[in-house]
Amino acid sequence: MKQKLSIVKIGGNLIEDPKELYYLLHLFSKIRGNKILVHGGGKKATEIGEALGIKSKMVDGRRITDAQSLDVAIMVYGGLVNKKIVAQLQALGVNSVGLSGADANIIKAYKRLVNEVDFGFVGDVEKVNTYSIFKILQAGLTPVFCALTHDGKGQLLNTNADTIASEIAIGMSNQFDTTLYYCFEKKGVLKDISNENSVIPFINSKKYERLLALKVINEGMLPKMHNCFNALRNQVSKVCIGDSSMFEEGYTNFTTITL
Ligand SMILES: Nc1ncnc2c1ncn2[C@@H]1O[C@H](COP(=O)(O)OP(=O)(O)O)[C@@H](O)[C@H]1O
Ligand SMILES: CC(=O)N[C@@H](CCC(=O)OP(=O)(O)O)C(=O)O
16 A cells, blocks of 8 residues: 655745744644645745845746746745755754755756746746655655746756646655645635635546636646646545635645545
8 A cells, every 4th residue: 555645735825924824834844744845935036036026927927037036946946945945844843854856956947938938937837857856855844835946957947836846746646646736825616706605625627627618717726736737647546725724624625626
């Protein structure tokens, strides 16, 4: 029987709220067995960029990343956010190690070029070196990944954190019974975005099509849902979307995605 692995992705709004972030990290520290944390930080990168006079432009949920924006991304994701999270996890008794995709050559990527849009230094994942992740887990360490990959030729690339989480989950599913959790500030996928009590408990591909047509799902939820189905189609056992409470025992008010 395969060992269990939990992969938790946390997003920008949650990271920005110190109380929420602490609550999540506290619950993460209680997850038993193998676990991996993946974080974004897009909101912070936009804020720091603006303070430096660098404007952000998003297309299809992804940041157009010129050389200056890439430097901001490296500083914010690989430095500020990653190291703060690792230090907090250490305080909670989780021996974690902060990583970008370049470290231990774990995530190789190529420059994204879709529909003629030049995203600049944005990477799409080519290969996840699961052996290195396995070795880190085996050493009793908890990897904390930021939203950076590399092209193997010395170039770091900015990569959507939801995609990093799903690609790691897909890669690790050869060896592990993997659950992927997308954890953000809302209780789950909502029927009515303005009503926190409208969580849709289960979404399968058919229901997803309907929700898309009704425009219930939009903005940042679009790439998230795409990554959920991609993970499930590629041997990831389970995918859930919700807020930090989904890691509380007995809590059920979140969204589970099925094929
Ligand atoms: N039906 C929906 N239910 C919940 N959130 C939704 C929905 N449709 C769009 N969203 C938006 O998606 C956002 C989450 O995506 P994103 O901003 O990329 O978050 P994160 O940084 O946590 O990955 C929410 O903050 C919300 O504004
Ligand atoms: C290419 C691309 O768009 N990268 C993202 C990486 C950070 C991220 O994904 O952050 P959240 O999870 O907080 O949204 C960005 O720069 O915004």
